[in-house]
Amino acid sequence: MLLLAVDTATPAVTVALHDGESVLAESNQVDARRHGELLLPSVDKVLAEAGVKLEAVTGIVVGVGPGPYTGLRVGLVTASTFAAVLGVPVHGLCTLDGLAYAAGAAGIEGPFTVATDARRKEVYWARYEDPRTRVGEPAVDRPADIAEQVAGLPAVGQGALLYPDVFTDARPPEHQSAAALAALAAERIAAGLEFLPPTPLYLRRPDAQVPKNYKVVTPK
């Protein structure tokens, strides 16, 4: 097994190569405005560091969000295109699940929350029973509106740090890591579990308004 994992759903541009047992190489940069520029050079660097050619990869792992759309699409279209050329499967995972898995590796066990920045004063978030078990679907909300649901729980992700009044017990990690995403995918492949298709979790509709009609025509 040789997995190439990418995630651009958050400010992090993160890439990792995983052989099913451990991470061979990884690259993590945080720059919310340059996903498009940074991703391919990161992939190139990670492969070079591991001394592996892209053709050797047996599967692509991709974070499908939720996340701000423009950046999110960079990882998804890159993953889908690689998979199409290489003829290998592309395994979609919820980005928040990667953060939850990383939180487990960092020592969190019990119930907790993952929250990332959704901009517009909102967070993408989900609750977890444990690092591998999400409770329900991820959502996008104003922090104040979910205060009761997350009260008293530890919280990971940049969203937690941004709203300390609501997420009173913020813990690491702050940022997504493709290494964690790849490790989670390797575990799920070994266990024969399903993945998500490589399609984005937008959670919001496009901002677009149907314009009002021009003046009504007078004649009958």
Next chain:
Amino acid sequence: MADEPLVLGIETSCDETGVGVVRGTTLLADAVASSVDEHARFGGVVPEVASRAHLEAMVPTIDRALKEAGVSARDLDGIAVTAGPGLAGALLVGVSAAKAYAYALGKPLYGVNHLASHICVDQLEHGPLPEPTMALLVSGGHSSLLLAPDITADVRPLGATIDDAAGEAFDKIARVLQLGFPGGPVIDRLAREGDPKAINFPRGLTGPRDAAYDFSFSGLKTAVARWIEAKRKAGEEVPVRDVAASFQEAVVDVLTRKAIRACKDEGVDHLMIGGGVAANSRLRALAQERCDDAGIILRVPRPKLCTDNGAMVAALGAEMVKRNRPASDWDLSADSSLPVTDPHVPGTGGGHGHGHGHTHDHDHVHELSKDNLYS
């Protein structure tokens, strides 16, 4: 490098996901997935709707183009992609796909200019472009007069619209007349049954002191809307066909008049017309008439090659390969305001192994476009 390079081109600058394959100046495939229907109810292109549609259509459209061309991806000499100008988020889907595609195949990547591609596409229809070529580009997004001594390296803007693009004016008038979106085709159709001399609408920027090659369609748009409103207010029926014909005549009269003048002033005996509005039947007819009178050879590609498509990007990419222009780097940006004077975005050669150090300073442009990269 190959004399007739085999190049795949990807175009996602607006609402069409286009993938084309060309060999030299021969068109092999032109696959397009359009999201125009999704935009129709909004009366214009919604950037986020376009970007979402590009992501969905990208890989299937690439596959369709290769199948149509009957070639293997392994045999490609390069991958070209529209790097700009265009909608930032939409461009980024195509640029990211092109990079991944080129990287996975081990092929050079060429980030090219959308406007230069609109000109170069005519090579697929009428053979190699004469040098220089005068080009009139008219669409919903642009109205420009460009002089191209070398489509891969030297494109000079002579004039452009100072307000609305020509295609935008068609869309807006169609809206006033409640004809739906996009407005170009329906106005063209109705105008054929109307009298172009029925109403004398203003010709913008045609006074003796006005910029010779610039365009303005905003005043025309307002004049037409006012005329229609006055009719409605008076309780009279709006002669839709005459309005369409007279409005269209005003647009194409100015476009062709200025294009012919530019040809004469610059001593260029070829005029190329491209962009979505080049599909307009009256524009084609009047341009032909005026070019014939002036002894200018007119080149207009078939309508499908005039609207945004991947074949035009592949056509320019093939020319880049043929002329040994440096490939782009893996950190190529989607540049929503890529200047028309940059036919492509050459790399610095760092880590890509194709470039040879010929580079422009793009940083100032990037700073402008970065702010709207994230929705």
